[in-house]
Amino acid sequence: MPETKSQSFDESQSAPMHKALQREIQLARNIQMKLLNGEKPELPTGEVSGISIPARLIGGDYFDFYPLGDGRIRILIGDVMGKGIPAAMLMILTRGAFRSAAGAAQGPGQTLTMMNDAIYKDLRKLGSFVTIFCADWEPATGTFVYANAGHSMPIVVRSDVGTVTLPVLKGVMIGGLPGQIYKEKTSHIQRDDLVFLYTDGIVEAQNAQGEMFKLDRLSGILVEQSRQTAEAIQNAVVEKVNEFTKGLPQKDDITMVILKADGDQRGV
Amino acid sequence: MPLHIEEQQKGHTLVLKLAGVMDYSTIDGFEPSIPEKTGEVVVDFSALDFIDSTGIGAILLIIHSAHEQDAAVKFTGLDDNIKELFDTVGVFRILESLRKRGR
Structure with a gap:
């Protein structure tokens, strides 16, 4: 038949x-x-490290470093809506937009504005969006200029003080509204400060009992590890998340970027 | 846990009552349908247990679809977690901006 x-x-x-x-x-x-x-940028002072662990074979999280050639480095961390292959496709779109904008934009705010201008229509058509935190960091002076498109603020750990809060800056996610102008704020990263940028997959990582890793646990680990190198801190966070989840498959991608200042400048 | 969306048309107001989990596993292929002549869309979150970024994407679809039809959007029953999440990613700013902008 x-x-x-x-x-x-x-x-x-x-x-x-x-x-x-x-x-x-x-x-x-x-x-x-x-x-x-890819290659980690070499900095005269300070160090950077980053890792992305997709929940599935591929994911929608993204981080990047773009050396600006004058001692500053442009840093980006982003989280594409959704998971798996669709999110990964949009992550590549986001990367292209960042790489094009990063070389032309004056600062992180303009970078986000240019990225939103470039991919807003595509994201709207697809019913998707990307949250991004972008910063220009000058390790020699500690100047840290940042802009935010709907992403969590970084955690800053200051030696002998614990976690300190950067002035909060909020903005609409990339793909949320056309013609957005993203504002910037400036702060100073002190010698021995640790700046930790992350996606929510870390704090929302779950164990078999359904408990979440949460921000407090993450902050505690960062305070404990803050004197280590960027890569050692990164490894410690991954290890603690793995210990907590005991290898349970996670719902969301886990991504972190770590900045360690090592300059002579005392911050404000 | 699945997602249940209850739709109630009360005159020119469309009430969308969300219940359960609004995430990657429950929202696949969501397309809001807003009847013609709807003047206001009220999204009720009071029975929603969880929302992730894919769920927020669906909320954005509702907001933009309503805006294209000149309908206002109102949220009710938001708990503190969802409020904080919407504030962080910029959902409230989008609502405010579209309200000011009109069509």
Whole structure:
């Protein structure tokens, strides 16, 4: 019967198709990992580190460093709405917008404005958005200028003080409204300060009892580890999250960027 | 837990009562349908247990669809967690801006 023929044809095709799809997702993962975990910029003073761990094979979180050539570095962390392959496609779109804007924009605010101008229509059409925190950091002076498109504020840990709060700056997510002008604020990062940028996958990581990792636990680890190198702090946070979740598959991608100042300038 | 959206048309007001979980696993393919001549869309969050970024994307679809039809959008029953989340990502700013802008 024709129906039986058609059914057996589908079955014979499904295994190779599944294999091909798996291979393609693996290749896509390799591309994303290479783009995300590229070269860490060399800084005369201070250090940076970042890592992104997708909840699935690929994810929608994004971080990037763009050296501005005058001792400053432009830093970005972003979280694309959704998960998996659709979010990963939009993460690549976001990366392209950042790389194009970063070289032309005067500051982080203009970077976000240019990114929103470039991808607003696409994101609106797709019913999606991206939250982004962007900052220009000059490790030699400690000047830290930042702009925010709907993202969580970073955590700053100051030696012998504990966590300190940067002046809060809020803005609409990229893809939320056309023609947005993103404001900037300026702060100063002191010697030995630790600046921790993150996506909500860390604080919302869950264990088998359904409890969340939460901000307090994360802040405690950062205070405890604040004198370590950026990479050691990063490894400690990943280890503590893994200890907490005990390998339970997570719902959201986990991404962090760590800045450690090492200059002579005392901040304000 | 699934998502349940109860729609009630009261004159020119459309009430969307959200219940359950509004996230990546429950919201796939969501398309808001706002009847013609609706002047106001009220989104009631009082029975919503959880919302993630995909759920916020669906709320943005409601906001923009209503705006295209000249309908105002109002939120009720927001708990502190959802309020904080909406404030962080900019949902309230979008509502405010579209309200001021008109069509």
